[in-house]
Amino acid sequence: MIEIRLKTILGIVNLVGGLKEQKVYIEQDARVFDLLEILVLKYGHEFKQKIFDDSMEINRGIAMFINGRNIYALDGLKTKLCLGDEFLIFPPVGGG
Amino acid sequence: MLKGGYMGKVLRVNLSTQKIRVEDLSEEIAKDFLGGAGFGIKYLSDEVPGNIDPLGEENKLIFAPGPLSGTSAPCASRMALTTKSPLTGAVGMSLSGGHFPVELKFAGYDILIIEGKSEKPVYININDDKVTIRKAEKIWGMDTVDTQLLIKHELKEQNTRIACIGPAGENLSKMASIINERRAFGRKGVGAVMGSKNLKAIAVRGTKVVPIAKKDEFNKARSTMLAAMKASPVLYPEFSKLGTPMVVDVTSALGIFPSENYRTTGEKDYTKGIGAEASEATNIASEPCYGCPVGCSQLKLARGNSKYTGALSDPEYETFYSFGGQTGVDNLDSIIAADQICDRLGIDTMSVGVTIGFAMELFENGLLTLEDTKGIDLKFGNHEAMVDLLKEIAYRREGLGALLCDGTKILSETIGRGSEKYAMHVKGLEFPAYDPRGAKAHGLNYATSYTGADHNRGYAFQEIFGMPIPKPYDRFTIEGKGALTKWNQDTRCATTDCPTMCGFLMDMALPDIALENTANMVNSVSGLNLTPDDIFKIGERVNNIAKVFNITAGFTREDDTFPERILTEPIKEGTAKGHYISSEDLNTMLDEYYEARSWTLEGIPTIEKLEELGIGYIHEKIKSLEVSE
Structure with a gap:
């Protein structure tokens, strides 16, 4: 197992135990979809609904970053996670 | 011929000759430039040489709403103001929402061009076809709130909409803004151009209706746009409640919320003091622009027990940065107070906050001394000094006020000694809130x-x-x-x-259909194709x-x-x-x-x-x- 850091902001924080940052343990060579599966198991229906639509596609506006890089500019949900990575999930955001 | 959306008229007011002219808007210009910034930049390019003094008589102020302004199109209440910027020397284009922009359409005009320079302080009163230049000696010196109240009183017209300058514009601060109600034509020092023309305010009242060329098509395009807005995962669920200040949490998480004049970006967490949760707790009401179903602007009240108690204003994300991270301040009430003071004095919150943050670094680096600051401990995080400085700057008061009055670039040129390396601007315009x-x-x-x-x-x-x-x-x-x-x-x-539609819409609700949506809305309202x-x-x-x-x-x-x-x-x-x-x-x-x-x-x-x-x-x-x- 390897340790990564999960960071969330705004409306996602309360869906992951109220923690803006927490350690999560995943299998070596795990990918983003493996991590999301672990989080759905851990945090249940509300978290799942926020992230996935009924066809288990990622909801519009949900953004995810590994060490600050948009996962969709990497390998998307298949992007590999490494020891010490920072995984950040945004709810839909805008403005500024 | 234009069948709708446009009123078909350009109003030109020359303050030197006191001549007022109404010209026709050509269909060609409408088709090629749409409105707003398009109209402004087209007229600026045609009529104002690039090498003039922005604060001289030759500069012009070109106010232009868009073809959708004043119709029932959602989030199209905006207006562009174009001029040669005294802060940058480049094109100065500034947009504002609120209610003033649509009133110009109701008065019958697509563009208002102000040229020349009045010898004495004046304001322009537009009441449909009746346009007058009125004396403003009595109101010169007033802040923007009192100016608006006094003009309404003088005109005996409570429904008039007013855009005006405050002391910063009168004192030709290159950071001066133009205020309408609580909304601003900010940045680029557009208020100083008004001040240089001795123009205190523009009052507008109109009773006309903006015609719609193809009503059924317009209603269809409008329904499609409203449906797309409703389907947005952020516009109503989040943005209508939190407004732009929620972005503090976003850029902080990305490590790009600028801190202490970009010296310490990423090193300090500002979300506890001025993040979305703290910001939302100060909300008392939303203040929608004309025709906006979202209402992102949040009026905030400083309730704590401090020197800022009772301050009431609507700071946006950029102001959370300029009076927050940039100055090393995480005191939310001081940000609300600073925003309110800036609106009253008619000075841009972004430019002035960045300039104060820059001065703080100069102070910490010893390039500004206690003697220069007259004993003010101008270190990062000193929110009291930050708020107190605003009046000094707007009135160009001797000492720090005069030194900071024209923004970051001029401050760095005055101080010299390598300070330009961390003077955070491009072409003279101060950095926005993203490192x-x-x-x-x-x-x-x-x-x-x-x-x-x-x-x-x-x-x-x-x-x-x-x-x-x-x-x-x-x-x-x-x-x-x-x-x-x-x-x-x-x-x-x-x-x-x-088209002068709200920028937040494109980024949050309609980015994938922005061009198509604009074409459908503009074509149906105007009859263009x-x-x-x-x-x-x-x-x-x-x-x-x-x-x-x-x-x-x-x-x-x-x-x-x-x-x-x-x-x-x-x-x-x-x-x-x-x-x-x-x-x-x-x-x-x-x-x-x-x-x-x-x-x-x-x-x-x-x-x-x-x-x-x-x-x-x-x-x-x-x-x-x-x-x-």
Whole structure:
């Protein structure tokens, strides 16, 4: 197992135990979809609904970053996670 | 002939001769430039030489709403003000929402051009076809709230809408704004241009109706737009409650919320003191612009027991930065108070906050001494000094006030001694609230926008919000960022700045259908027949005309750059740790950007490009300057 850091902001924080940052343990060579599966198991229906639509596609506006890089500019949900990575999930955001 | 959307008239007021003229708006201009920034930049380019003194008689103020303003189109209440900026010397284009913009349409005008200079203080009163220039000696010296109240009282017309300057504009601060109610034509020192003309205010009351060319099609386009807004996962569920200040949490998580004049970005967490949760707790009501079902602007009350108690204002995200991270302040009540004071004094919250943050670093580095500050301990985090300084600056008071009154660039030129390395501006316009070292296309837009470091001219929502339109981008890399920046700038110009629709809509609700939506809305309201490609071309056309104006104002490739801090100092902590934009990377991005624009490597639009855009005639302007291609 390897340790990564999960960071969330705004409306996602309360869906992951109220923690803006927490350690999560995943299998070596795990990918983003493996991590999301672990989080759905851990945090249940509300978290799942926020992230996935009924066809288990990622909801519009949900953004995810590994060490600050948009996962969709990497390998998307298949992007590999490494020891010490920072995984950040945004709810839909805008403005500024 | 234009069948709707446009009122068909241009109102021209000359303050030198006191002559007032009404001209026809040509269909050609409407078709090629739409409205707003398009109209403003077209008229500026045609009528104002690039090399004039922005505070001289030759400069003009061009106010232009868009074809949708004043109709039931959602979020189209805005107006562009275009002038030559005294802060930058480049095109100064500033947009404001509120209720003043649509009133000009109701009075029967698509454009208001103010030229010349009055000998004594005056204000302009527009009441439908009756336009008068009135004495303003009595109100000269008043803040913007009292000015609006007194003019309404004098005109015996409580429903008139007013845009006015405060003491900052009167004292020709290059950071002065123009205020209408609580909304601002901010940045670029547009208030100083009004002050230089001895023009205190413009009052408008109108009773006309904006005609709709194709009612059924308009209703259909409007329903489609409202449905897309409703389907947005952020617009109503989040944005209508939290407004722009929620972005503090976003940029903090990305490690690009600027801190202490960009010296410590990523090193300090501001979300506890001034993040979305703290911000929401101060909300008392939303203040929608005309015809906006979202109402993102949040009126906030400082309730704590401090010297700021009772302060009431509507600071946006950028103000949370300029009076927050930038100055090392995490006291929310002081930000609310500073915002309120700035609106009353008519000074731009972004420019003045960045300038104060810069002065704080000068103080900590010993380039400003206690003697210079008259004993004020101007260190980062001193919110009391920050708030107290605002009045000094707006009134250009001897000492720090006069020193800071004209913004970051002039302050750095006055101080010298290497301070320009961390004077955070491009072309004189102070940085917005995103550290460009951690968002490269967002940064390239600062370097190339025709107004200077202006996030709103080409917002890279792909990098800041992770939105995959037109495709996903890695914010730390430079590849493809030249073409992306061109796309962002042209799309933003075409879908928000010219039709004068709210910029937040495109980024949050309609980015995938922005061009199509704009075409459908504009065509149905006006009877024009523009394709989404035509709309995009309008954005490109306007960006090219603005570029030519800036070349005639003396700008070159050397000006499309960053302060040395961005080019040499990596961000030291946080998610964007280690990132910066080297000179080499900047040059690579610039080359790619100019190529995407079909400009020369010196950043000069080619005659072929200008002809393709139907504006070949302006090539004469740069040819006469003998700029080599």
